[in-house]
Amino acid sequence: MDRVDGVDPVDQRRDDDGHPFLRVEGLGKRFGGIQAVADVSLDLARGELLGIIGPNGSGKTTLVNLISGFVRPSAGEVRFRGRRIDRMPPHRIVRLGIARTFQMVRPFYELPAYKNMIIPLFSPRVRGLVGGKYGDRDAVALDLLEEVGFERDAFVAYKPAGALPQGYLKRLELAKAMALEPELLILDELFSGLSLAEVASIVPIIEKLRQGGMTLIMIEHRLRELFRIADRVVVLNHGRKIADGPPAAVMEMDAVKSAYLGAAAETAETSDPETEAP
Amino acid sequence: MLIGTAIYALINSFILALMAMGFNLTFGISGVANFAYGAFYVMAAYGAWIFTHKAGLPYGVAVMLSIGLTTMGGALMYRFVLMRVRGQTLSEVIATFGMGLAILELFRYMGFVGFEYTLPNLVEGSVFFLGVYVDYQRLLIVAVGALMVVGLWLFTRFTSLGLAFRGIAQDERTALTFGMDPDRIATIAVAFGAGLAAIAAVVIVPLGTISPEEGYDVLIKALAVCIIGGLGSTGGVIAASFLIGFAERFTDAYIGSHWTMIVSLAAILLVLAVKPSGLFGHQKELEERI
Numbered sequence: 001m002d003r004v005d006g007v008d009p010v011d012q013r014r015d016d017d018g019h020p021f022l023r024v025e026g027l028g029k030r031f032g033g034i035q036a037v038a039d040v041s042l043d044l045a046r047g048e049l050l051g052i053i054g055p056n057g058s059g060k061t062t063l064v065n066l067i068s069g070f071v072r073p074s075a076g077e078v079r080f081r082g083r084r085i086d087r088m089p090p091h092r093i094v095r096l097g098i099a100r101t102f103q104m105v106r107p108f109y110e111l112p113a114y115k116n117m118i119i120p121l122f123s124p125r126v127r128g129l130v131g132g133k134y135g136d137r138d139a140v141a142l143d144l145l146e147e148v149g150f151e152r153d154a155f156v157a158y159k160p161a162g163a164l165p166q167g168y169l170k171r172l173e174l175a176k177a178m179a180l181e182p183e184l185l186i187l188d189e190l191f192s193g194l195s196l197a198e199v200a201s202i203v204p205i206i207e208k209l210r211q212g213g214m215t216l217i218m219i220e221h222r223l224r225e226l227f228r229i230a231d232r233v234v235v236l237n238h239g240r241k242i243a244d245g246p247p248a249a250v251m252e253m254d255a256v257k258s259a260y261l262g263a264a265a266e267t268a269e270t271s272d273p274e275t276e277a278p
Numbered sequence: 279m280l281i282g283t284a285i286y287a288l289i290n291s292f293i294l295a296l297m298a299m300g301f302n303l304t305f306g307i308s309g310v311a312n313f314a315y316g317a318f319y320v321m322a323a324y325g326a327w328i329f330t331h332k333a334g335l336p337y338g339v340a341v342m343l344s345i346g347l348t349t350m351g352g353a354l355m356y357r358f359v360l361m362r363v364r365g366q367t368l369s370e371v372i373a374t375f376g377m378g379l380a381i382l383e384l385f386r387y388m389g390f391v392g393f394e395y396t397l398p399n400l401v402e403g404s405v406f407f408l409g410v411y412v413d414y415q416r417l418l419i420v421a422v423g424a425l426m427v428v429g430l431w432l433f434t435r436f437t438s439l440g441l442a443f444r445g446i447a448q449d450e451r452t453a454l455t456f457g458m459d460p461d462r463i464a465t466i467a468v469a470f471g472a473g474l475a476a477i478a479a480v481v482i483v484p485l486g487t488i489s490p491e492e493g494y495d496v497l498i499k500a501l502a503v504c505i506i507g508g509l510g511s512t513g514g515v516i517a518a519s520f521l522i523g524f525a526e527r528f529t530d531a532y533i534g535s536h537w538t539m540i541v542s543l544a545a546i547l548l549v550l551a552v553k554p555s556g557l558f559g560h561q562k563e564l565e566e567r568i
Binding site for chain 1: 438439441442444445446449451452453454455456457458459460
């Protein structure tokens with residue numbers, strides 16, 4: 001693992017010395033006249049599962065785009081294991097060990113599911129980890145897909161991606177990100193568009209990843225399912241962090257209630273919208 | 279007459295496909311429209327000529343060296359010029375077109391014009407076939423063209439690297455998500471395209487002479503094929519090459535040779551009016567653009 005693109009042993013030691021795994025400080029992004037993300041700070045420890053929630057347009061996806069390098073911040077900084085990553089392009093950040101999925105799945109519909117795994121398995125990140133060789137890519141692809149619930153006996157992985165239901169497409173996205181062997185995995189609305197049963201079948205996969213020591217950030221609208229697995233939740237509203245804490249405690253906060261409930265928001269308008277949770 | 283025309287039309291189609299393939303490959307993988315493409319073609323031909331006549335190298339070595347250097351030229355052009363204007367399509371077009379002009383006019387300025395500037399046939403002789411004489415060089419063009427088309431098709435469909443290239447071609451976001459450097463991919467794409475132009479040059483040039491004009495001509499033909507077939511589509515390049523290749527030869531044989539040039543230009547206008555994305559091309563959905 002040490003040989004990944006510039007991550008020298010010194011960096012790793014500093015991480016163990018108490019450098020935060022991920023630290024976001026005063027992060028902001030302005031698109032023209034719109035402040036999409038404003039002054040967001042948060043810390044993430046190794047092995048944690050952090051949920052990011054908030055109403056539509058509250059800046060959740062922008063925040064994740066800022067961390068993964070797809071959008072450049074207008075203010076603030078992001079440090080991953082002590083190293084500044086907020087000026088790096090996305091492909092460099094991936095090589096440091098931050099992988100992500102997108103809300104909108106874009107598989108190659110005409111290719112079989114397991115052939116879709118080709119691109120992550122060709123990634124320099126993976127080549128960096130295994131020293132240039134990755135054995136039989138198809139076998140690795142099939143193993144990973146089985147891990148995310150592609151039943152091997154039913155040969156689901158051999159079907160064209162275009163013939164798969166949404167639940168499998170989301171799991172394919174998850175498998176593609178997992179193929180990069182990330183240290184931090186960011187999932188952008190993995191549960192959206194899925195039935196309760198489909199979500200229920202994905203939750204154990206995420207729990208298993210956690211048991212393996214994976215650090216995760218999940219953007220979710222499906223709060224009930226998220227709260228069952230998240231250690232901590234950050235709530236965004238109008239680009240600002242309005243709460244940060246364990247799921248149960250966060251949902252009791254007035255600022256969060258008013259952000260989520262339209263009617264309550266009217267009455268809570270007078271309270272300071274920047275109230276930071278402890 | 280009919281069979282002879284058909285055979286020469288077939289050869290003409292392979293010439294067009296060879297000329298267009300590199301331009302198409304570069305665009306397909308990286309989205310760079312390399313307007314210096316014709317200049318690379320001419321540069322490879324002059325390179326092979328200079329290495330044989332001035333440096334005295336054996337012809338085979340000269341050809342290999344020239345193809346290699348042209349490929350490197352493509353990579354250098356991306357690294358030192360295009361990379362700095364990457365993403366600004368208009369600037370990319372102007373930069374590549376400017377480079378092409380500079381290279382072609384430099385050759386003209388240095389006096390590389392005349393009948394002595396040509397390359398020898400790689401294979402001599404001819405064969406009498408279905409009532410027409412076809413020389414081995416033209417058969418070689420067909421063979422190389424077919425080999426490239428089939429090779430490229432197999433490569434992009436059945437090898438992992440080819441599939442990865444195709445994936446990147448379809449979706450830059452995916453490339454970035456999985457840690458691939460778009461600049462590196464584009465460097466390879468432009469270099470491959472220049473290399474294909476060089477291969478086309480060394481097999482096609484023996485039929486005529488090398489001149490700066492040839493560079494403009496190749497660029498126009500490559501553009502015509504790609505516009506008609508649909509930019510970035512390999513199937514489109516093949517279909518369009520055959521369409522123009524046959525139309526040109528049959529016009530030449532049955533209507534008049536002075537109409538030949540009109541055929542491809544009219545086809546461009548027609549396709550642009552009816553289906554601007556080309557026969558096999560498709561516009562990207564809005565949501566697919568980053």
